[in-house]
Amino acid sequence: SCGHIRISVPIVRLGDPVMASCTVSPNCSKLDREPRILWRLEDGPNQPGDKQWRLPDGTQESTITLPHMNHTKAFLFCLVPWANSFQVLDQAEIRAGYPPASPSNLSCLMYLTTNSLVCQWEPGPETHLPTNFTLKSFRSRADCQYQEDSIPDCVPGDRQNTCSIHRKHLLLYQNMVIWVQAENVLGTSESPKLCLDPMDVVKLEPPELQALDINPDLVPRQPGCLWLSWKPWEPGGFMEQECELRYQPQLRGANWTLVSHLPSSKDQFKLCGLHQAPVYTLQIRCIRSPLPGLWSSWSPGLQLRPSL
């Protein structure tokens, strides 16, 4: 073909210079013998290069330096005048952006229902370049100092900042090291490393709080009392847990009252000392205990009226 563009570096940091050369072969039939080579960036003006000269074999070469590449993506054209117009001989794509910053806020949760460890992170500022994130991890021992078995890289879906490690790669009840690597043409970065046992970051769901209908014949009615029962969330039933209950009268500005250190399963729980408020809202949440764990969310509010 008649013309050919060569670019020093097709992908640069935003604002860096870009050097390009365009060569026009002598045997490019329809052209003048020594055509004046012109350049155009995107839909900018046609402009001459910095220098143009003739190579021994008759080839014409022009070079140009774009001092600051401010487009994240732009096409550079090499043209020559022809008849009363300009003819494009070649086109090259230039991209500009930033190397990836270190991903931050890496956190992971173990889901007992899907049996997978799901981690998420913040990717950091836009790089304007195709950037691959990979969740890396390996099995370790107590203090995460040594790598035991490796775990296959977890590659997130397109433009997703979360990845799910399948159960078969996890060694539960042992520590593992997890981090995120970000990589593009301009560089690589890594997040800080986490050292965790998947079972210490189980996403625990709260129990289901239920009101108990107490048979007045069996149990003497006590004003200002409520009877409750709850059972642990079934998939987490094997984990020893501790729970706390909070209740609040539906009155403007009322505060929550907290009852801590409750068992995760209770067939009958009597809550007294409630004054004759119209209705009380009650919620319960649990945490794995004494082994380490994360608090579950509060259960949906249960509206109950204390016995009169």
Add this chain to the structure above:
Amino acid sequence: SCGHIRISVPIVRLGDPVMASCTVSPNCSKLDREPRILWRLEDGPNQPGDKQWRLPDGTQESTITLPHMNHTKAFLFCLVPWANSFQVLDQAEIRAGYPPASPSNLSCLMYLTTNSLVCQWEPGPETHLPTNFTLKSFRSRADCQYQEDSIPDCVPGDRQNTCSIHRKHLLLYQNMVIWVQAENVLGTSESPKLCLDPMDVVKLEPPELQALDINPDLVPRQPGCLWLSWKPWEPGGFMEQECELRYQPQLRGANWTLVSHLPSSKDQFKLCGLHQAPVYTLQIRCIRSPLPGLWSSWSPGLQLRPSL
């Protein structure tokens, strides 16, 4: 292993008899020399077989006939008494159902947006057996008498009675033959064959009906008139179409009035003769014409008030 069940036919028509035999090898260590062989269907009672006898090599064999197999799926157990319990030696699964009836109501639509021919059918009565439906087709000529190129079978998703033939298998503007085959262990059946050109069954969408604001300075106001415009549905724009408009005053018991043989594109359309109803509802639909086609659905109702 000690015991082995053989079934005459593991899959039968519902209600048909099933014959089975169970053989207990002599060298089944912990058993009495000539154990009494028992049978159990699902969680039914343990019952002796019809006959039991000793083979020359010492093997004990028992046979049983289940006169009418009324379960669509059942497990048959072969047991022997042992210590003071019964021991299961083998288990066989028996299934019962019906051969497939001919699939019916096969119909196809060509979707210009997905470029695929989607056919659907009614599978016929439940067979109670794994039954595979396959959409078969081949390219043909005008009268669909001869098979030209074959087209790969279209296998629907699990328990789905619809299948989508990809554009690359379709020869548009030529006839093809399409039918559904249903097959299970007890038999095979076929739907009646369709002979169609995909382009004759395009799923056409109606135009978008719009009210025109007429500049009273340019066009003298005429009481009881409305100005409309419409353009054909973009993906079907290449097809010559004919449209019809219907309008109805929003009065109880009012009838639709139909305006037929309208073009598929109209910049300005004046509709007059409308009396002073509060509001009129207008809809338009189109059909490929003069080439064969299917009516589009009616466009969403446009509510307009005739000029006063």
Add this chain to the structure above:
Amino acid sequence: TLPLPRSFLLKSLEQARKIQARSSVLLEQLCAVYKLCHPEELVLLGHSLGIPQAPLSHCSSQALQLTECLSQLHRGLFLYQGCLQALAGISPELAPTVDMLQLDVANFATTIWQQMETLGVVAAGQPTQSTMPAFTSAFQRRAGGVLATSRLQSFLETAHHALNHLT
């Protein structure tokens, strides 16, 4: 007796409960899908298939010998993991439960093994898989699954008891 860290005991108890919970699910599924609801009717078959009954004699509260108990616990878990591995391909409906159960048993075995290493009571390397039961029919695989899982249940019941005793 050797000091066993409380976190090891608590984790082991939790792992035992986790496996017991999942074993119950598998037994319920085997009963629902294949009508194999009575392990006691499969004892004879178990003999011929070589389904193991792993001993935990050193873990009984009367005659608790910690080092032997831990190695019996590890060997038993290793044996039952082998049995569960032989169940591979039992059926698409049950495969997920069997896979998860097998992973849980393997992870519990690792927890025990690593604690034995930490205590320096490990004689040779990890035990190699003994001969796994070979199932030659779909029925044997299902029946073997019922028997192995129910024996794993009682094995864990004894283990849970012993570990509770140590906490």
